[in-house]
Amino acid sequence: MMKTLLLLVIVVLAYGLTALLRRYALARSLLDVPNARSSHVAPTPRGGGVAIVISFVAGLCVLYGLDWGVTLPVFLALLGAGLAIAVLGFLDDHGHIAARWRLLGHFAAAAWVLYWLGGLPPLSLLGWTLELGWLGTALASVYLVWVLNLYNFMDGIDGIASVEALSVCVGGALLYVYLEQPVYALLPLLLAAAVAGFLCWNFPPAKIFMGDAGSGFLGIALGTLSLQAAWLAPQLLWCWLILLGVFIVDATLTLLRRLARGDKVYQAHRSHAYQYATRQFGRHLPVTLAVWVINLVWLWPLAWWVAAGGLDGVLGVLLAYLPLVALAVYFRAGALEEQGNA
Template structure:
């Protein structure tokens, strides 16, 4: 496996994030704290563009090296690029939620159009030939990009999650003997690592909607591509993404049942309640890394190796995360965290 370019991706993202920080300061692109913020200091935003540019820039090389099919590159470039563009514009001003959602579905359809003929999506799960399953696949991708945006609320958490998932995904490929395929998640993880240097608590710049939405839909596409190596790898990827999937989904359901306006900003995710209890972001971000590496990764490996069935692996992985969400009062108003 030729991985000589991976350090260059990390360095490129690091230096580009620094330039974006100067750009944000010069243009007054600041995330100013309000009643629904989890930070207290005005901070530049939009640094996630470095992740977008570095990863999209390396896609042609990954195709040349045989790590990625051209169809997969077009799927991620088109879908991720559109989501990042909409996020970038929203970071600079405001785009109505209905237009953002329309663009998100357009990006999902673009990805599925390129992925379906390549046969990279697992049979029996979102992405098989039927119209219903294609709709489910689109909903999955749209939810992935939105939940990643929802979960990008404290310093470093979205970056750490992406690095853990990408590193775990690469390990799963290696265990399957697909060494070249591992270069794709490693490239994405490298771009995020370069950004994380600036985003680690206390953050000097935030990812912004361009970066978080891009990561969400790209990780969703990568989970479909993993099924080309082995169908069970799709489920292993959803296990790796468990912290974000469970917290965001449980919180959304709880808020829907409460009659809240789900597209309004809030501070009721489990990780937000946890950061307020801890009094700072770092312990929660490190806890997410620990859960990923010590709990979810072994279970994902177990499913990939056939030790656990996919549904058993998902149940064992998600059940404690649901318990955490319940105990942390996810989806409940902020004052409920002390109840």
């Protein structure tokens, strides 16, 4: 009962803080003004993701203080890296930080997480258990930085980043329940609660945008939660990769195609599959809802199957990603933008 009450309080807190941040952004003219690289058509307040950060951190302190499934290393990993990335994003939202300094900050946050979590856990791979040592730590660092950045890349239409985070966190929590470790489900549910309060304002048509502070925070938090899950049960890393599939596939395929073409990948663009889909449908809502449906009817069952031991994790990821790659190719992920739409 107390745990449910805490989650409800976090939803309300995030909702109220988002309302206050919207008023602040309007008063200070902190608006995303549409331009040639935008997917929205009206000036919209930004920076609402700070409400997610504050609400989640408050709940995290409660969970740790009451010893509800949050150990000191996990607490420090999430708190330190999450706040650092949120502050970096907040400063970038209010001005501009060069890409190289942002990237340096991202790798520093990843190093902090890996220090407290103990690096990359042993991997379950086609029946083998692999311990990669320092190589694993390096790969895990790149993974965390990529998840952080892809979340920023994919936060381009109303509600999509919020719906994805909500879906992934609820799916991850259900896996803990299935594995009879419900106390660990509280942490992803806490993040889901913070996102839910914000989503009330961000659902299409959005009344406020998340901003880099929120999207970067969600990226590093989800990456950290996935590694924590892998330390508890090796197959859960593959489950979280499955749950994150929509964002991983679209962002990765888009990046690879732009790199192959010689584009400056740090420049804003509208060539993700979800952005092409939005222009094709003429609205944000169908694409945002499609992300939720894909997670619910395709990725959740596959993650569950892997968690139950009925399917190898690597094979599960490949099976999950194949139709997502097909969808991304269909919607021209990474394709050169036409001059009229650029």
